[in-house]
Amino acid sequence: MNNLEYIKERYNQLPSINDLNGLGVIRQKAFEALNKMGIPTTRHEEWKYTRIGSFFNKEYQYQANQSTVSANELSAVRLPGYEQANEMVYINGRYSPELSVIRSKGLTIQPLQEAARNEYKDIVSKHLGHSSNYLKDGIMALSTAFVQDGVFVHVKKGQIIEHPIYIYNITDARQANVLAQPRTLVYVGENAQVKFVETFNTLGTQESFTNRVIEIVVEKDAITEYYKIQTDASHASQVATTHIQQIGKSYTHTVTVSLNAGLVRNNLNIVLDEQYCEAHLYGIYLQQGQSHIDNHTVVDHAKPHCESNELYKGMLDDQSTGVFNGKIFVRQDAQKTNAYQSNKNILLAEGASVNTKPQLEIFADDVKCSHGCTIGRLDDESLFYLRSRGISESTARSLLLHGFAVDILEQIKLAPIREYVDKLISERLEFDLA
Amino acid sequence: MNNELSAIEKTVLSDYKYGFVTEIEADEAPPGLNEDTIRFISAKKNEPEWMLEWRLKAYNHWLKMQEPSWANIKYDAINYQDIKYYSAPKQKKKVNSLDEIDPELRKTFEKLGISLDEQKRLSGVAIDAVIDSVSIGTTFKEQLAELGIIFCSISEAIQEHPELVKKYIGSVVPITDNYFSALNSAVFSDGSFCYIPKGVRCPMELSTYFRINAEGTGQFERTLLIADEGSYVSYLEGCTAPIRDENQLHAAVVELIAMENAEIKYSTVQNWYPGDKDGVGGIYNFVTKRGICQGAHSKISWTQVETGSSITWKYPSVILKGDHSVGEFYSVAVTNNHQQADTGTKMMHLGKNTRSRIVSKGISAGVSNNSYRGLVHVGKNAANARNFSQCDSLLLGDKCGAHTFPYIEVKNNTAVVEHEATTSKIGEDQIFYCNQRGIDTETAVALIINGFAKEVMNQLPMEFAVEAQKLLAISLEGSVG
Numbered sequence: 001m002n003n004l005e006y007i008k009e010r011y012n013q014l015p016s017i018n019d020l021n022g023l024g025v026i027r028q029k030a031f032e033a034l035n036k037m038g039i040p041t042t043r044h045e046e047w048k049y050t051r052i053g054s055f056f057n058k059e060y061q062y063q064a065n066q067s068t069v070s071a072n073e074l075s076a077v078r079l080p081g082y083e084q085a086n087e088m089v090y091i092n093g094r095y096s097p098e099l100s101v102i103r104s105k106g107l108t109i110q111p112l113q114e115a116a117r118n119e120y121k122d123i124v125s126k127h128l129g130h131s132s133n134y135l136k137d138g139i140m141a142l143s144t145a146f147v148q149d150g151v152f153v154h155v156k157k158g159q160i161i162e163h164p165i166y167i168y169n170i171t172d173a174r175q176a177n178v179l180a181q182p183r184t185l186v187y188v189g190e191n192a193q194v195k196f197v198e199t200f201n202t203l204g205t206q207e208s209f210t211n212r213v214i215e216i217v218v219e220k221d222a223i224t225e226y227y228k229i230q231t232d233a234s235h236a237s238q239v240a241t242t243h244i245q246q247i248g249k250s251y252t253h254t255v256t257v258s259l260n261a262g263l264v265r266n267n268l269n270i271v272l273d274e275q276y277c278e279a280h281l282y283g284i285y286l287q288q289g290q291s292h293i294d295n296h297t298v299v300d301h302a303k304p305h306c307e308s309n310e311l312y313k314g315m316l317d318d319q320s321t322g323v324f325n326g327k328i329f330v331r332q333d334a335q336k337t338n339a340y341q342s343n344k345n346i347l348l349a350e351g352a353s354v355n356t357k358p359q360l361e362i363f364a365d366d367v368k369c370s371h372g373c374t375i376g377r378l379d380d381e382s383l384f385y386l387r388s389r390g391i392s393e394s395t396a397r398s399l400l401l402h403g404f405a406v407d408i409l410e411q412i413k414l415a416p417i418r419e420y421v422d423k424l425i426s427e428r429l430e431f432d433l434a
Numbered sequence: 435m436n437n438e439l440s441a442i443e444k445t446v447l448s449d450y451k452y453g454f455v456t457e458i459e460a461d462e463a464p465p466g467l468n469e470d471t472i473r474f475i476s477a478k479k480n481e482p483e484w485m486l487e488w489r490l491k492a493y494n495h496w497l498k499m500q501e502p503s504w505a506n507i508k509y510d511a512i513n514y515q516d517i518k519y520y521s522a523p524k525q526k527k528k529v530n531s532l533d534e535i536d537p538e539l540r541k542t543f544e545k546l547g548i549s550l551d552e553q554k555r556l557s558g559v560a561i562d563a564v565i566d567s568v569s570i571g572t573t574f575k576e577q578l579a580e581l582g583i584i585f586c587s588i589s590e591a592i593q594e595h596p597e598l599v600k601k602y603i604g605s606v607v608p609i610t611d612n613y614f615s616a617l618n619s620a621v622f623s624d625g626s627f628c629y630i631p632k633g634v635r636c637p638m639e640l641s642t643y644f645r646i647n648a649e650g651t652g653q654f655e656r657t658l659l660i661a662d663e664g665s666y667v668s669y670l671e672g673c674t675a676p677i678r679d680e681n682q683l684h685a686a687v688v689e690l691i692a693m694e695n696a697e698i699k700y701s702t703v704q705n706w707y708p709g710d711k712d713g714v715g716g717i718y719n720f721v722t723k724r725g726i727c728q729g730a731h732s733k734i735s736w737t738q739v740e741t742g743s744s745i746t747w748k749y750p751s752v753i754l755k756g757d758h759s760v761g762e763f764y765s766v767a768v769t770n771n772h773q774q775a776d777t778g779t780k781m782m783h784l785g786k787n788t789r790s791r792i793v794s795k796g797i798s799a800g801v802s803n804n805s806y807r808g809l810v811h812v813g814k815n816a817a818n819a820r821n822f823s824q825c826d827s828l829l830l831g832d833k834c835g836a837h838t839f840p841y842i843e844v845k846n847n848t849a850v851v852e853h854e855a856t857t858s859k860i861g862e863d864q865i866f867y868c869n870q871r872g873i874d875t876e877t878a879v880a881l882i883i884n885g886f887a888k889e890v891m892n893q894l895p896m897e898f899a900v901e902a903q904k905l906l907a908i909s910l911e912g913s914v915g
Contacts, residue, residue: 045504332832332833335832345844347844347846347847347849348847349847350846350847352847353843353844353845353846354842354843354844355841355842355843355844356842357839357840357841357842358838358840358853358855359837359838359839359840360827360836360837360838360855360857361835361837361838362827362829362835362836362837362857363834363835364829364832365829365830365831365832365834365859366832366859367829367857367858367859368857368858369856369857369858370854370855370856370857371838371853371854371855372852372853372854372855373840373842373851373852373853373854374850374851374852374853375842375844375849375850375851375852376849376850376851376852377847377848377850
């Protein structure tokens, strides 16, 4: 079946648009855009190295039955430090209020449908789907067209949310293939502070495809940290779009960790839309088997005096493929911009490959911008140095690779999460932390 | 020897002073492109049947293709039926055109004239001058022939060395390669051909001088250069065009083939008319240049100084097929006023232990846009491939743009690939330092730019280096302060 036809059919099965008030218009527009653009193919410049078409030739459950995931199953995937944390749980892309626990004050979490009607309706209509202007492809439109049980997160002005918000995306693929489309809109109020940690887990052995979109709007003087940790099974694939709009002078810090899965595409878009914004982007990917990791980042310097700093590091083993595409835009107004970008890759095996494209588009002259990228293997001299000191080859390799990863690990500011990720990476590298 | 050279110089320069005396009507094809145009060109050139067939095949393929739109450039659609595809040199209507043009531009040409004088003084350069796609003369032919070197126009080569042309033409840039190369394959009217036999080191620089002369024409020349085992050649290419309000299309194809242990050094100083200050007129320079390191230990080096053309769209590439082969790309691209450049290179590493080096310097001024677009591809079998790329951009003025699109694809884990790029403007402290020592700002900027571009300039043969440095200064005149 033509995959677009299939999606259309599913769309028409959704509850009628009239039920959804303000959201209806946004959904309808997105659906039209999807019809026009379709699912991106490798002919699309932004998808040159990543094929997702085949995921849409399959039968999926678009509207999986509500939670069959028990509290026990949830506890198996919980992150360390959850006792104090706020927890948001999505099952097959739909928010589950029963399993979620919100502890902090000043934090409002409610269905998008509701927020679109109450006091937050201006925020929702202004910012929901905003990122589709920046990602002109069908996959974003697909998410927006199917917004149903999306969530709106509001961090109150001046509120410092001390404990992190853990977001668990659980896909229950025990009975059938599942297409999950979690959708979240976050609004961080003036002078507020908040930290997010997001993970993905698939239960069962059927295939799962996640098309997740999160949009974060950051107000004046706010600080937002965002950690995406991806350790899912190899029959789970995803396109994850994170769109951050810094509308006041603010600070954001993101770390994207990708350790497994069939195909992972991370779109991270940051718009620095006010003077004196600062954005830090870090990423690490460690792939094996046939997996495919694609990190697309866009940093859009729209206003003067902003700074962005980006470092992505990757290790690719077996037949895995890595893609990195980093774009930095500096608009004509954005004088006095500092923008740095770096991408480093190590190829560990003969069949591994990497495609990288660090891209600069600069329209202002009083700027300092640089980018760099390297691709290579482990340095023979360093290996020799360690081996000459009686360290076995395998230990020497894992020691060096762990050292390579440390730069990024250090950027995870939440201690329990840092230790957790370090443990995952060390296990993979057969590196003994002790 | 010098007399001979200056005769060519005169022919080349004469456009500004005398124009050419040749038949007018008979040597021009009417505007428009169809099979008849191609038959006309082919018949004009008295070409063998296989050549005509090849052209028609290219044309039929071209009809099925779409003009590419991925480049970071903007221009009004080209009407391919408005272009004259064949024009032999003819007398110009305005004999004293030099006196009637904008004095500011005349000054530019005077400055250019000096640099050509410079070339005149330096003997030992064999030139093939191509005007409006027709080769008007090749110097030093006999002397080169003694060594077995064939250096002539491609039409001559088709007549006299059909076996070589047939074997190599389209072998590096096939007719199906891209829109403009397909067009070129269908309608090319002339160009240079060069063959260096085994073990011969070409004793002099070979040079082609291209010039678009007639109005409403497109220039489609084809260059084919073959360096057989163990040979060496250094090849220079220069281009100019008169000032016109219309946009003229230049779609050339250059193919280089380096056999085992051979080395080709190809240098270009591209100074097509860039259009006036408001972006009216100028040449669309849509060129396909590609070389193949066919044999082991071969080397191809591209050096280019791009100052002209209203739009430049070219990616001199090297296919590193032979083991231990080396590819190099050195480029300075300058854009001013409304110029647009989308240029870079492709290094395709296929053989083992292949190396490549890319140094690209972009300078943008006025409201121009300058893009570097490059591909470094390391294939599965290209063990120990090594690449280093450096792309620096300098912005002069706050309305211009500098863009970098480096594509890096690595499929072999023993490869080492590095890429770095920076973008900045000239530091106020640097200008201040010069001012302090009595150097005015404009000279200081020229000084700094020359320093910025030095790494590439050093790669040029001496004959060109002098000209190129002056060109840099002319292109950017008045863009600062």
